[in-house]
Amino acid sequence: MKDSLIQANKLISQATNILVATPKNPSNDALAAALGLYDVLNELGKKPQLVATGASPEALQFLPSFQNIQTTLRTTAQLKITLDTKRAPVQSVTYDIDDKNNLLTFSLEVDPPTDAPRSDEIVANAVSTELIPGTIDLVITVGANNIEQLSDIQAQNKRLLYDTPLISIDNNPNNTQFGQVHLHKITSASLAEIVLSLITESAPQTLTPQAATALLAGIITSTRNFESARTTPDSFHAASVLLEHKADQQTIIKHLYRTKSLPLLKLWGRALGRLEAKPELGLVHTFVTPDDFISSESSSKDVPQVVDEIANSIKNGNLVLLLWQPETTRRVRGILYNGEEQLRRLAKPLGGVLKNQKLVFRVQFRDIQGAQQHIFDLLAKEL
Incomplete structure (x- = not known):
């Protein structure tokens, strides 16, 4: 990946207006990596914008x-006003800003030749305007497996992803290799590690404490605080580099792990109370109902964290299955x-x-028991 890192940094050095884009509904790792990259681009004096559609x-x-x-x-458009001074020799230019009516007025005093038509006609013929659309010099995608995952951005500018140099950062083996420069490392436990490699290759001095904290947050979420089987020696090395650059590990842990709301704890307790094992499938499974959401004052947004807590408490490598019925529909969903x-x-x-190491799906069942049996049969067949 060395050559790709060099190519990527060359494109970054040549660009000014840079778009950092994530897939719709980005994972914690993708967004944290993108935020760290955004901070570094600002430190380099670039003009980045970070676009993440859906729910962050x-x-x-x-x-x-x-x-x-x-x-x-x-995109910041420019209005270009051109005056042909040969046709309309200018003596002075003044302007007036009318804040009340949001008007900007230009006044030109010209000195027309004696045989010329009226001065207002001269100015009208000598002035032209042109609207110059804003430009993006470079696109950097973080965590997108294919260009279809950026469809919301394509809808806003149909040609941008095809006509602009594009750097793709990803660790998914199913990446379709879109773009011109590919920073793809499937053995990387997190996208933040790849972004860190890009930064340290050419500009480690731009790694501010703020950027380092964002990248460390990405590594910690992706590796479940270094307890996941995905964690590699590279993950620990990257974390040590970020800590040397003053990444605030305590703040990350406080917000990602220690702060648990009472509704979340109640929902977690209900899920744990129904936890069962199927050793023949290497699976532990549970479920929550609409009544659980109501009585615990929680919502479907808390389900992924409940799964994390169950996995952290088991730590035996089993698959974890949680089924639930959202508050608004009876169709069963699962993780x-x-x-x-x-x-x-x-x-x-x-x-x-x-x-985020979770497979989120929905099934054509409106009862938990039927959905469970469907998943059990599928696991027995596929695994």
């Missing part, structure tokens, strides 16, 4: 640059966690989306 992970709101996330692409290779094999038959 609320757990990362403590990162300062979170407030700079955009859901729409912003499978752990064993990324297994989850990739199950993604297609379940029609699910793999995100």
Whole structure:
């Protein structure tokens, strides 16, 4: 990946207006890595914008640059006004700003030749205007497996992703190799580690404490605080580099792990109370009902963290299955966690989306028992 890092840094050095983009509904790792990259680009004197459509992970709101996330692409257009001074010799130019009516008025005093028509006609013929659309010099995608995952950005500017140099950062083996420069490392436990490699290759001095904290948050969420089987020696090395650059590990742990709301704890307790094991499938499973959400005053947004807590308490490598019925619909949804290779094999038959080591899916059942048996049969067949 050395050559790709060199190419990527060359493109960054040549660009000014840089778009950092994530897939719709980005994972914690993708967004944290993008935030760290955004901070570094600012430090380099670039003009970056970070676009993340859909829902951004609320757990990362403590990162300062979170407030700079955009859901729409912003381009700064220029209005170019040209005056042909040969046709209209200018003596003076004045302007007036009318804040009340939001008007900007230019006044030109010209000195027309004696045989020329009226001065207002001279100015009208000598002045031209041109609207110059804003430009993006470079696009950097973080965590997108294919260009279709950036469809919301494409809808805003159909040609941008095809006509602009594009650097793709990803660790998914199913990446379609879109773009011109590929920073792809499937053995990397987190996207933040790849972004760190890009930064340290050419500009380690730009790694501010704020950027380092964002990247460390990405590594910690992706490796479940270094307890996941995905964790590699490179993960620990990257973390040590970030800590040397003053990454605030305590703040990360405080916001990602120690702060648990009472509704979350109640929902977790209900899920634990129903936890069962199926050793023949290497699976532990549980479920929560609409009544559980009501009585615990929680919501479907808390389900992924409940799965994390169950996995952290088991730590035996089993797949974790949690089924639930959302408050607004009775159609059963589910999350499978752990064993990324297994989850990739199950993604297609379940029609699910793999995100943050979790396979999120929905099934054509309106009862938990029927959905459970369907999943058990599928696991027995596929695994």
